[in-house]
Amino acid sequence: MSSKLTKRLSVGSALCVVMWTLPASAADEPPSPRRGADVYRRYCITCHGERGDGAGEFAPYTTPKPRDFRQGTFKWRSTPSGSLPLVSDLERTIRDGVYWTVMPSFFPLNERVRRDVIAYIQTFSPRWTSDQPGMPLQIPPEPAHTPDSVAKGRAVYEKQNCAQCHGDRGAGDGPAAKTLTDDWGNPTVPFDLTKGYMKGGTTGADLYRVFMTGLNGTPMPSFVESIAPGEAWDLVHYIQSLSASQRAHSNQQVKP
Amino acid sequence: MKPLTLLAAVATTTALLAHISSSNGVASAAQGPTGTARIVVKVVLSGPAPPAVKVQTSADPYCAKVHQADPLFSQTVQVGTDGALIDSLVFVKDGVSGTYAAPKTPVTLDQKGCVYIPHVIGMMAGQPLEILNSDPTLHNIHPLPVVNAGFNIGMPVQGMKQTRVFQKPEPVFHVKCDVHSWMSAYVATFAHPFFGVSNKQGTVELTNLPAGTFQIQAWHEKYGVQVQSVSLSAGETKQITFTYKG
Numbered sequence: 001m002s003s004k005l006t007k008r009l010s011v012g013s014a015l016c017v018v019m020w021t022l023p024a025s026a027a028d029e030p031p032s033p034r035r036g037a038d039v040y041r042r043y044c045i046t047c048h049g050e051r052g053d054g055a056g057e058f059a060p061y062t063t064p065k066p067r068d069f070r071q072g073t074f075k076w077r078s079t080p081s082g083s084l085p086l087v088s089d090l091e092r093t094i095r096d097g098v099y100w101t102v103m104p105s106f107f108p109l110n111e112r113v114r115r116d117v118i119a120y121i122q123t124f125s126p127r128w129t130s131d132q133p134g135m136p137l138q139i140p141p142e143p144a145h146t147p148d149s150v151a152k153g154r155a156v157y158e159k160q161n162c163a164q165c166h167g168d169r170g171a172g173d174g175p176a177a178k179t180l181t182d183d184w185g186n187p188t189v190p191f192d193l194t195k196g197y198m199k200g201g202t203t204g205a206d207l208y209r210v211f212m213t214g215l216n217g218t219p220m221p222s223f224v225e226s227i228a229p230g231e232a233w234d235l236v237h238y239i240q241s242l243s244a245s246q247r248a249h250s251n252q253q254v255k256p
Numbered sequence: 257m258k259p260l261t262l263l264a265a266v267a268t269t270t271a272l273l274a275h276i277s278s279s280n281g282v283a284s285a286a287q288g289p290t291g292t293a294r295i296v297v298k299v300v301l302s303g304p305a306p307p308a309v310k311v312q313t314s315a316d317p318y319c320a321k322v323h324q325a326d327p328l329f330s331q332t333v334q335v336g337t338d339g340a341l342i343d344s345l346v347f348v349k350d351g352v353s354g355t356y357a358a359p360k361t362p363v364t365l366d367q368k369g370c371v372y373i374p375h376v377i378g379m380m381a382g383q384p385l386e387i388l389n390s391d392p393t394l395h396n397i398h399p400l401p402v403v404n405a406g407f408n409i410g411m412p413v414q415g416m417k418q419t420r421v422f423q424k425p426e427p428v429f430h431v432k433c434d435v436h437s438w439m440s441a442y443v444a445t446f447a448h449p450f451f452g453v454s455n456k457q458g459t460v461e462l463t464n465l466p467a468g469t470f471q472i473q474a475w476h477e478k479y480g481v482q483v484q485s486v487s488l489s490a491g492e493t494k495q496i497t498f499t500y501k502g
Contacts, residue, residue: 082407131405160412161394164316164435175315179437183400214408219434221396221410225418 036120039113047102052124062102065186072127075215076200081222083134084127090118099197137212139205140229145237153238156231160223165190170242183217196243204236288354288448291466293488296495299344299454299474303502305335311438318393319370319436331375332478340458341500343376344476345428345444347451348462349483351470356448358382362419365441367395372441378451381425389416394435399443401429428475442477474498
């Protein structure tokens with residue numbers, strides 16, 4: 001047996017190994033802002049603008065306005081008030097969209113493409129190089145959704161004074177509702193909690209996250225300093241009881 | 257070779273130790289130059305004061321009740337006797353260098369009677385800001401800094417307190433309460449302790465200054481910015497006046 005054959009065999013097997021590992025390493029490679037720029041120009045630019053300033057061609061016709069990426073300010077986060085979001089938070093927004101707004105779901109783009117476009121979006125704000133996202137909120141498991149929990153949640157709603165903006169029955173018609181503006185000075189309204197489908201996602205945990213971390217850039221503050229985790233789930237159950245579709249979600253028929 | 261390596265190791269360790277002790281030293285004695293010179297600043301508004309603007313507080317029944325007998329007026333322009341302009345921020349803009357340690361004692365921002373007290377705050381970067389809610393109603397504290405990280409925290413319970421720190425120096429930024437759109441405060445954070453907010457007499461004293469030439473800036477919410485250059489010898493006191501035209 002010549003050493004030539006051995007050599008050939010080893011080269012062949014090495015090639016096999018390379019080819020076999022190639023797809024895996026391609027999937028593991030870091031997100032590329034360069035590839036993300038192409039995705040952005042195809043899907044995002046019309047609203048969010050060439051410079052990421054939220055002033056794209058369609059922006060004047062939208063309410064609320066498309067996100068201006070230059071400040072690193074994002075509504076839908078698991079991280080503390082004022083903090084940058086996690087990449088997974090941004091990915092959730094791109095994947096699921098934001099109901100009741102112009103932002104559609106980009107579910108058909110695969111995860112790698114979404115991560116690429118996030119890497120590109122991160123180039124619009126220097127905060128992504130100087131700051132770190134804060135520690136994400138820990139959400140305890142959901143306790144049973146009972147009429148008792150809903151009643152306790154109503155007490156939380158009153159104690160936290162949610163009605164000041166969202167109104168006594170959650171219809172977004174509280175006394176302060178008409179005076180609100182976002183951080184860019186655009187008028188904004190408190191969410192009508194009786195509409196059913198929540199903007200930040202459909203699950204109880206999505207709702208929990210919204211009032212505990214707040215929505216950066218909007219009047220909606222974080223209540224993490226004043227609502228205990230147990231109370232937070234009661235409040236989720238109460239808010240879900242305010243609309244028929246949310247009641248259907250939680251599979252409970254509770255009188256609001 | 258061996259002894260050399262050992263020597264290098266010893267040298268590195270010594271350098272490291274020296275570095276540690278010096279960085280410890282920095283924490284305790286991180287003082288830039290100070291002295292006994294001072295500047296007494298007077299801020300005045302020439303001409304008649306604009307009429308006081310009454311604030312509509314009916315958006316919150318609690319605030320409306322508090323101000324039923326004692327109406328609330330806008331804090332934007334507050335003028336004392338002889339045109340003294342209150343709540344103007346005065347500070348050394350240029351002329352001091354070196355590092356100054358931030359005090360550990362917090363500055364308090366109270367939300368009381370649906371108003372921020374005080375209306376204008378100067379504080380050192382890294383100094384704690386204690387935010388207090390003295391009202392039995394919901395306030396949300398929503399600062400809008402650009403250099404520092406902002407936040408927006410709901411404070412629904414009377415007596416609730418929280419402490420926050422703005423780590424970096426930053427020119428004046430706005431603090432708002434979204435629930436009560438009339439509530440407004442301004443905060444600036446400095447790398448040095450030479451700043452102050454004008455009192456009812458319109459005066460600010462900048463004390464403990466070293467000798468030197470300083471650019472002194474006055475800022476007012478409505479009337480904007482003015483700058484004056486002041487040279488001080490050691491222990492000297494000088495008086496300057498900023499005059500805004502109403």
